Structures are given as structure tokens and as C-alpha cells.
Amino acid sequence: xxxxxxxxxTVLYRDNPRAGLVVSVTYGWQAFNLNQRIEPFRDERVxxxxxxxxxxxxxxxxxxxxxxRVANDLYAPQDPTFNHHIPQRETDLAEARSLLxxxxxxxxxxxxxxxxxxxxxxxxxAEQAKRxxxxxxxxxxxxxxxxxxxxxxxxISTGSALGQSFLCTGLNQDAPLAVTNRTGxxxxxxxxxxxxxxxxxxxxxxxxxxxxxxxxxHDRGGLVIWGFANxxxxxxxxVGGVQxxxxxxxxxxxxxxxxxxxxx
Numbered sequence: 001x002x003x004x005x006x007x008x009x010t011v012l013y014r015d016n017p018r019a020g021l022v023v024s025v026t027y028g029w030q031a032f033n034l035n036q037r038i039e040p041f042r043d044e045r046v047x048x049x050x051x052x053x054x055x056x057x058x059x060x061x062x063x064x065x066x067x068x069r070v071a072n073d074l075y076a077p078q079d080p081t082f083n084h085h086i087p088q089r090e091t092d093l094a095e096a097r098s099l100l101x102x103x104x105x106x107x108x109x110x111x112x113x114x115x116x117x118x119x120x121x122x123x124x125x126a127e128q129a130k131r132x133x134x135x136x137x138x139x140x141x142x143x144x145x146x147x148x149x150x151x152x153x154x155x156i157s158t159g160s161a162l163g164q165s166f167l168c169t170g171l172n173q174d175a176p177l178a179v180t181n182r183t184g185x186x187x188x189x190x191x192x193x194x195x196x197x198x199x200x201x202x203x204x205x206x207x208x209x210x211x212x213x214x215x216x217x218h219d220r221g222g223l224v225i226w227g228f229a230n231x232x233x234x235x236x237x238x239v240g241g242v243q244x245x246x247x248x249x250x251x252x253x254x255x256x257x258x259x260x261x262x263x264x
Contacts, residue, residue: 001239001251005232007065008120013234022251024231024244027078027163029071030063032112032125034222035155037184040105044220049099052092053132054125056226063121067230074214075173075225076166078246080203083211086218096132109135110155115146118158121226125156157182162248163228166210170194174223183222190216 005013005021013021034041034050041047056070072088100106114122119140126136136156146157159182161169171178174185175194193213200206217223231248241257242250251257 001236001242002234003249003251005234007063007067007229007232010065010067010232017237019234019236022233022235022242022244023067024233024246024248024250025069026228026231026246026248027076028229028231028248029075029161029163029225030059030068030121030227030229031159032121032224032226033154033157033159033182034224035152035157035182035184036186036222037152038155040103040108040110041155041222043103043105045099045103046105046108047220047222049096049103049105049132050129050134051089051224052096052099053128053134054224054226055091055128058128059121059124060227062124064227064229067232068227071225071227073218073221073223073225075161075169075223076164078163079166079210081166081197081207081210083214085211086215089218093132100132100134105134107133109137111137111139112156112158113139113141113146113154114158115143116140117160121158122156152182152184154182159223160229163246166214167194167198174217174221185217185222187216187220190221 010021013019034047036042051073060066060068060070072086076082100108112122119138122138126138129136161173172180174181174183176191190213193209197206197209197213200209233251235242238260239257240260244250
């Protein structure tokens with residue numbers, strides 16, 4: 001078994017008698033982080049413009065090799081409190097140009113600092129940004145640099161996370177006291193709603209708090225969550241008991257796995 005095959009390697013396992021592919025539809029997401037601590041992303045108009053210049057379908061097709069689905073800049077759609085009433089954000093290059101012009105950034109140049117796993121997405125984003133006159137210079141760094149002391153100084157970076165609940169993800173990503181907040185998101189109303197939601201165990205009472213918080217994220221946040229990625233695992237024909245699942249880790253279910261007889 002080989003866990004977490006890269007999307008570009010799926011061709012090696014399709015119709016291959018020596019190894020098959022198990023595809024699990026998950027809520028693990030892929031994103032660009034727009035850092036609101038620094039220019040130009042302190043300006044809400046610039047953040048909105050970037051969200052509108054992104055072609056999410058193209059990113060899923062090219063970066064994930066089609067092994068995923070389009071996202072709507074929000075994490076945790078599987079959470080029972082998720083706000084499914086927020087319309088899907090679509091690419092709108094004319095509006096993106098207008099917003100950049102109103103913000104005084106008709107000709108904008110900005111750097112994206114990314115780890116090795118984020119290069120493909122950043123390069124596609126750079127191509128898309130050219131369509132509205134934005135230059136994105138992609139700088140690849142190693143993981144110690146990406147996660148080091150300067151990690152909150154990057155104007156744009158790439159990110160991803162497993163599909164966890166809304167509150168759990170927020171505590172890691174962009175909520176008050178978040179472990180990792182590469183976007184520098186610090187909205188007073190969002191923070192108040194999030195902290196209230198943490199105290200409410202009842203789903204029906206928590207739902208309106210979460211849904212208002214998600215609307216704020218969608219309108220003013222710094223996460224451009226463009227896609228949900230399938231989990232891809234390569235399995236030899238002799239291995240049985242592996243089933244697709246939402247957990248991201250079907251090949252870790254050792255209690256359910258078994259081997260067929262025969263020569264190795």
C-alpha cells in the first residue's frame with residue numbers, strides 16, 4: 001500500500017495490473033492565504049479581487065488532476081452547523097479589475113512564498129492573476145523556512161488542512177488564538193461569534209452563531225479555499241479490506257485489512 005499518492009501520479013495506477021487506486025472523497029481543502037497584516041491585503045477590496053480572479057475549476061482540473069471538487073472559500077461543509085445558503089463564488093475578472101482599480105492597484109506585483117507541495121497551485125494562480133494585470137512572483141522555500149519565524153510575513157502563501165469540524169479548524173486556522181493564522185484575520189465580530197459558539201454545545205443554538213461567522217469569513221476573510229482534494233491510495237491486488245472513506249486514511253484501518261494467498 002502507498003498512502004497519499006500525488007494527483008499527478010494517478011496515471012501510473014489506472015488500469016495497472018500490479019496496483020489499483022482507492023479514491024476517497026474527503027473534505028480536506030486547498031487554499032491560498034492572503035495576509036491581512038501587510039499590504040496590499042489590508043484592503044478588503046484587494047482580497048475580494050483575488051477571490052474573484054481565481055478560477056477554482058481550473059485549479060481542481062490542473063493542480064488536483066481532476067481528483068477533487070470546487071470549494072467556496074469556506075472550510076468544514078460537513079459540519080452540521082455549516083452555512084449552505086452562501087452562494088458559490090464564481091470567477092469575475094471584470095469585477096476583480098474594478099476592485100483593484102478602486103484600491104489603486106491596477107498594476108500590482110506581489111510575491112507568493114510556498115513550500116514544495118504548493119508550487120503547482122501557486123504557478124496556476126500566477127497565470128490566472130495575469131488576466132487582470134496582477135504579477136505574482138512565486139518563491140519556493142523549504143519547509144523549515146515556510147514554517148519558521150518569518151511565516152507570518154508572506155503576502156501570499158499556500159495552505160491545506162484535513163476536513164475537520166468548523167470549530168476545530170478555526171482554532172487551527174483563523175479564529176481568535178488560532179495556532180496558525182497565516183492570513184492575519186482579526187475581525188472583532190467574527191471573533192466574538194466564534195468564542196460564543198465554542199461555549200454552546202447545542203447544535204441548534206450554535207448554528208446561527210457559526211453561520212454568521214462564516215458569512216464574515218466569506219466576505220472579509222483572507223482564506224481563498226479553492227478546492228477539496230480526494231485522498232488517493234495505491235493498493236496492490238493482494239491487499240483486501242480497503243474501502244474509500246471520508247477520513248483521509250483508509251489504508252490505516254489495519255484491523256480490517258487482509259492479504260490474499262499466493263506468491264509475493
